Amino acid sequence: MNQDKILQSLVAENLVSDLESARGRLLREAARLFREKGYERTTVRDLAAAVGIQSGSLFHHFRTKEEILKAVMVETIRLNTALMQAAMNSADSNREKLRALVSAELESINGQTGEAMAVLVFEWRSLSEASRAEVLELRDIYEALWLDVLTGLKEEGALVADPFIVRRMLTGALSWTVTWYRPERGGLTQNDLTDQVVAMLGLS
Amino acid sequence: MNQDKILQSLVAENLVSDLESARGRLLREAARLFREKGYERTTVRDLAAAVGIQSGSLFHHFRTKEEILKAVMVETIRLNTALMQAAMNSADSNREKLRALVSAELESINGQTGEAMAVLVFEWRSLSEASRAEVLELRDIYEALWLDVLTGLKEEGALVADPFIVRRMLTGALSWTVTWYRPERGGLTQNDLTDQVVAMLGLS
DNA sequence: TTACAAACCAAGCGCTTGCTTGGTATTGTC
C-alpha cells in the first residue's frame, strides 16, 4: 500500500482533511505559518490572508484559533502513524523494522508533512490542557510502535541500552534534523542519513 | 577551576549578571517563565510580578521585552561556553574530552541553567533578525569546541560518521532530554546518561 | 424557480499587550 493510498483511505474515513478542500488548504497554510513564525506570532488575519478570505470567516470553519493548531497536530499524527504502520508491515526482522521506522520518521519530518511535524515539536505548549491530553493520547499509539521494535531488539541482544532511552534520544536527534537537514542542497540523501542513524546505534 | 569560580570571573567581567542583583533575579525568573509558558505567552506583567515590581519598572532595566529574552540567551551561552572550555581543559585524550563535553552539556540542560537552555532551544524564533545573528555568533564559538573534538576523533579513526552530523544528532538528542529527563526521580543519574550517550556512539 | 444551507464579507467590540510618562522613594558618595 503506497503513501497516496493511505492518505486517501484516511480522508475517506474523515480522519484527515482532503488537501483540496478549504479546510485542508487552511491547515496546510496554518502549518506553514506556525512553523515559520510560531503559533502566537501568527494572527488569525495572517491565516485568513494566506487562504484569501477575511479573518472572521475563519471562525466558520474552526471555533477558535487553538482548534486550528490542534487540528494540524492531530491530523499529522494520524497520517504519520498510518504511514509508519505500513512501513513496518513491509519489514520482517526487527532490524529492518527499525530501519523502516527511522526512514519513515525522517520522511515525516523532512517531507510533505515536515512543517506540521515541526509545529508538533515546537508548539505543543500553546495547546490548552485538554487539547494537549488529546494529542498526547494519539502520540502514545505512535510511540508504542517504536517501543515494540526496540524492546524486541533488546531481547535479541542487538541493543544494549534501554529501549525507552534510545527512543527518546532518537526522538530528539531525528526531530532536530528539521532545523538543519536540507536534502535539496548537499549530497546527503535521506537514505544516507538513515544509514548514519542506524550505524550510530550499532545496528547496521 | 570550579564552576563557582568561573561564574564569579564572568560576573566580574560583566559578561554575566550576578544572581543576587536585580537584573540577575529578573533574568532567572524570566527564564523560568519563558520556559514554562513560552516567551509570547509571558507578559511583562507576569515578569514584573515574579520579581515583585510594577510592569513599567521593568523598562528601567531593559529597553524592550525582547532585550530580556536576548539577555537570557546571551548570558546562558557565555556561561556554558566557559564551563565547557574548563571541562575540556581538564581532559587529555579526545575521548575524554568528548565525554566531558557530553557531561557538561547534560549538566547545562538539566542543572541550574536548564531553564535558560530550554529557552535557547525553543524560543529563538521570537528574536528579531538582529538579535538572532548576535546569538548565533556566540553559539558558533560554543559549537567550535565540539567540532574540534569530534574531528580529532574522526582523524584517530575512533569515529566513522561525519563529525558535523554527529554533532547535530547529539544536539537534538541532548537538548531533547530537557523534555523527559528527571534526575530527581528514577534511578538514572547524569553519569549513567552520559555513559549511555557515549556508548551509543561506540566510544565507551 | 424556489428553498435552504454553507461559505463568506464588512465592520467593529472588548480586552490585552508592550511600552511611556511624570513623579516619588531609596541608595550610595563626599
Next chain:
DNA sequence: GACAATACCAAGCAAGCGCTTGGTTTGTAA
C-alpha cells in the same frame, strides 16, 4: 547632610489581538 543617580510606582495610551455580529453571496437539489 546635601545631592545625584538609581530604582521604583501609578496611571494610562495606542495598537493589535481573538472573536462576534448581521447581512450577503454562492452552491445544490427539488
